Amino acid sequence: MPRPNWLQQIRESGAINHISQGRFDRLDLPALQAITNDYLLAAGPGSFPWRERQPVACRSAECDALLAGHMAGLEGELYVSEAALLACLHVLTGVQLRAQLEALHDIAADRDPTALTFFRLRFRLYLHCLEVALDQRPDVFARFSETESHEGVVVEQLLAVMDASTSGSRPDSADGFPLIWRLLWGMTRGGRRNVSQLEHLPDDTIAFALQRFRLGNMLQEKLGQLSRAYRWRHVRELVKGVGGVAHLPRARAILEKVLPKYAMWAAWEPDKERLKRWGRPAAAPHLRLLEPLFLLEGPDTTGSQRRTLLQASKSSPAEGCCELDGSSPVVPVVPVVPSSSTSLEPSYPWSPQEASNSWASTPLTPPVDPMSGMSVEERMLHYLDDAINVGPEAVNLFIYLFADLFRPESMDVEHRFTSALELRDDLSCRVLLNHLKATQNPADTPVAAAATSLAAALPIIGTRLRLQEYYGAKLRLRFRAPEVLKAAQREFCDLLLQDNTYGGRSVPGRDDDAGPAEAAGLAVQALGRAMLCAAWLREDWTGEFVDALRRMPATREQVKADFRQLEHCSDSGARRQRVHDLAYRLGASRLGGGGGGPPAASASMPDVSSMSSGISSPPQMASPPQTTIGLLAFNEVPFFVLPPSALPRPVLPPMTLPFRPSPAAGGRRPPPPPPSQPSRRPPPPVALRPPPSPPPPPPPPAEDVIMSEPLTGDRDRLRALIRAIPGVPASLTAACTRQARTEHDLVVRKLVDMLGTGLTDQVCVNLANYLAPQQQREGGGGVLLHECWRDLLLHAMRQLPAGLLDRNYKGLLLDTWNRWLDALPRLLGDRFLDDGAGGGVVGFTREAMERLSAKKTALHRSRSMNTLASGRTGRTSFVSVRSTP
Known part of the structure; x- marks a missing residue:
């Protein structure tokens, strides 16, 4: 063979x-x-x-x-x-x-x-x-006791170098890129054990291979590309570990060829969690704007070999700069003189006395915070991290407040930002940002936009004392809110007069397309109700001005209904009456010659020519003609005076403010006139004296924090269903309402479907069986189940009559019964038991659950055996039943 x-x-x-x-x-x-x-x-x-x-x-x-x-x-x-x-x-x-x-x-x-x-x-x-x-x-x-061979590491990295060089690919991230530090680690590992060189991969062979495959050029090109994009996390992945081998002679010889500025990268030790946080989508659109802060966490380009550029700037400010291996030059951190270009304090034509009393000079930001011991740069980085954790709108608020080289003018600006982030709500940050923009640029902000932003911000500002201070008192909101309301009322009255159809719609028959006058009326109503609910804001307002706020419609639907009636009204007298009613309630105005309230519907509108000498004006103000709009002071008669017919756009005379002099603000009340001298203000004409005042209106409703959340669709319906549950606490309803904004649409729809049928035994069972799988995914990386849904389930079970366990024992199938008993401990622990912490549900004890579960299982098995004996069905008789604890 x-x-x-x-x-x-x-x-x-x-x-x-x-x-x-x-x-x-x-x-x-x-x-x-x-x-x-x-x-x-x-x-x-x-x-x-x-x-x-x-x-x-x-x-x-x-x-x-x-x-x-x-x-x-x-x-x-x-x-x-x-x-x-x-x-x-x-x-x-x-x-x-x-x-x-x-x-x-x-x-x-x-x-x-x-x-x-x-x-x-x-x-x-x-x-x-x-x-x-x-x-x-x-x-x-195997020369050493370690499991990983140092020669194997070198071989693996050399093959990666060759693959990246021959393919010509340049990956967008550092993933898969040859890691120079692993190559050096494999080479120097033997040197630490007194072995001069690798036996089968000598130094000259490795150096020659790296030179032929252009690792140095590839590495510097990749570092420059990532550094210009401020992707420090990927840069760190490329150069990490260099500091651990840079002190060894063999590694230094290779680093001098492939990474000339290896000393800078070896000393770089940034905050890993911060670099990971900066890679989130919230900061992606603002890379160029946040460049000064990103550079602070980058490598020390000053040559002092500090951990970061921030550490170098704290020790000794650098005078020069270097480049990040092919990237653009890095500007060193230099002291910046605070500028007043980004001041958020509005300038309005208030009286000098009020201005001097309301405005207090705030000290500039100190270089080091005496409370925390952090410098300005450290605080800015800390604020940026908090903003990214909240969301993109919080980042926009951060950029808006600290846009001037990220140096705050005063501590008030920092307190303004931190008070907004205490809410931990991205939507609230956007509302507050719109409020600040309208406050800073009142001339460039339309009246309707200013009123809408202020109406949305007032409920949020009222939830925290710090928000009331830095978004209310520091911005003189008690002066600005009535001014914005008056401007919105002027615009509403002008649009109501200019519109020949009195608020006609641009597309007749469509309720979702409001005309100009109706849109202005909705803005006035929203701002008026927000100001009425802000009890902390109306301390210095007169009673007449607050009464004018109470006369406004309570809901937007009422305003829309008034305009629908005006649109379909054909009689001229009735139309003029409705116009008068809208002007009186929304615009705090009335037609000339009328009384203190709207005239009766059957009364004819008086003629201007039949009126007497005119309207009495405030002191030092000439009486306007009868054919123009005269504005009376709010502290006398809180409404406008309109002519009986539509006129061209009028010219409004100046108006007085609806405030009483406040001694708390630093002002002094004017001394009363001597008894021998009568008041210089003439009494109003007899024709314009108002009728006897009606009984005082009821006190304004308290601010409803639950309904102030802007929700639509299924989330709004879920809020109504939760409020309809008997005895539900307001805090639980508010927590569920806030959480519903972040839940998935399918989850919200499922909860609406279950709660929409009313509170019954089956609803509680279905709710527990639906929430239990959500809780089960907590350990597997799924969406966490919020605590409010557990509290809602427990509250719903407590509202049902006693005997829930016995009724479900009789009405539920065995599989549903077992799943329900398994779901309750996973969701509520021991809270649903009578002897549990915090009180339980009547009748729920461990003994009763075990007794009823064993009885139900035995009854099910007995029925299954009878079915097999009689031969009436071919199905499987026995059912696997899990034991219930």
């Missing part, structure tokens, strides 16, 4: 084609090594021809001599040499394997600069063969 040709089988296996093409992933290494195993079984010598040959022992001198003889004549065939070595490296001794690897290294180490492609292929073949040998023969290469 002839001996099989070992090399011939290797040539015919197809492995050489895969190796020559560089497709090592298609190489079937087990099949290739099986050829060597079969050859050794049949290659042993025999004593007699009729006896079976004995196999050659693996890792023996005879095996080495046999296989080395076959590979001796393959010096010119690189592909065949590697295929043969891969096929037999598992059966060679350690000495022979090292000799074969050394011979393959001499073949691959052709450093002819003209044979770049051939060098890449040869060196790649050698590295691949060495990688397989390190993986399959750890006994030969």
